[in-house]
Amino acid sequence: MIALDFDLVQGSFTLRVAARVMGRTAALFGPSGAGKTTILDAIAGLRTPRSGRIIVDDRVLFSSAERVDLPPRARRIGYVTQDVALFPHMNVRNNLVYGRHSGSSPNLPRVLQMLEIEPLVDRRVGQLSGGERQRVALGRALMSGPSLLLLDEPLAAVDVALRRRILPYLERIRDEMHVPIVYVSHDPDEVRRLADHVLLIEHGRVVAEGLPADVVRRAGDDSRA
Numbered sequence: 001m002i003a004l005d006f007d008l009v010q011g012s013f014t015l016r017v018a019a020r021v022m023g024r025t026a027a028l029f030g031p032s033g034a035g036k037t038t039i040l041d042a043i044a045g046l047r048t049p050r051s052g053r054i055i056v057d058d059r060v061l062f063s064s065a066e067r068v069d070l071p072p073r074a075r076r077i078g079y080v081t082q083d084v085a086l087f088p089h090m091n092v093r094n095n096l097v098y099g100r101h102s103g104s105s106p107n108l109p110r111v112l113q114m115l116e117i118e119p120l121v122d123r124r125v126g127q128l129s130g131g132e133r134q135r136v137a138l139g140r141a142l143m144s145g146p147s148l149l150l151l152d153e154p155l156a157a158v159d160v161a162l163r164r165r166i167l168p169y170l171e172r173i174r175d176e177m178h179v180p181i182v183y184v185s186h187d188p189d190e191v192r193r194l195a196d197h198v199l200l201i202e203h204g205r206v207v208a209e210g211l212p213a214d215v216v217r218r219a220g221d222d223s224r225a
Helices: 036-044 090-098 110-114 131-141 160-177 187-194 212-223
Strands: 002-010 013-021 025-029 049-058 058-065 079-080 147-154 181-185 197-202 205-210
Touching: 013 036, 013 049, 013 197, 013 205, 025 036, 025 187, 025 212, 036 049, 036 079, 036 147, 036 181, 090 110, 090 131, 110 131, 110 160, 110 212, 131 160, 160 181, 160 187, 181 187, 187 212, 197 212, 205 212
Parallel strands: 025 181, 025 197, 079 147, 147 181
Antiparallel strands: 002 013, 002 049, 049 058, 197 205
16 A cells, blocks of 8 residues: 655646555556656655655655655665666666665566566667567566556557557566556556556646546546536
8 A cells, every 4th residue: 555645846836645546556647747757756756745745555755744755775666767767888687687685676587587588688778679678677677676666657658569568568567576566657548457546647636546447437528528
């Protein structure tokens, strides 16, 4: 369970979040510029709220009242951003093990097999296709032994055919690794397929939450109103 109750100011934009994120995979759904990525950044420790609390599985990551603000590396969170951000001077194997934590990281061969990237381990990043980069980025995040995985529109930069090939890997992570996922998307089909709980974000606020079908339908009704 993730408890979010915070304010974050970014220039003229104010994000106000009050929600409990439930389920194995929660989606932050809504239009561009609504504040979805900013929520992920706050959970990961990359942006600091003005006030409030962020709690993941009873671990207080941020609390203005208690003066707690854990640095990103101490939060045990894997984060796959839109730009993937692999290290170009390293091969795939070194990218994967870069963030490994003794005692908490999964077995490397298991991650390689699950994401079907065994043949890529000796390649440089520049030799990878877009889909291969996405899978390596997912693998690197998993190798950090996270208690939570954040995915910021990981399929936004790939075409429809490639998206269909990568989605099963996300389902494997959800079903086989048992790592909770918070997934940002504005694609209703992805949300219905991957998520079991959805927060609808509009103008820096949570305007609805619940089952994917219900929230996606609400978003569609709002857009037609």
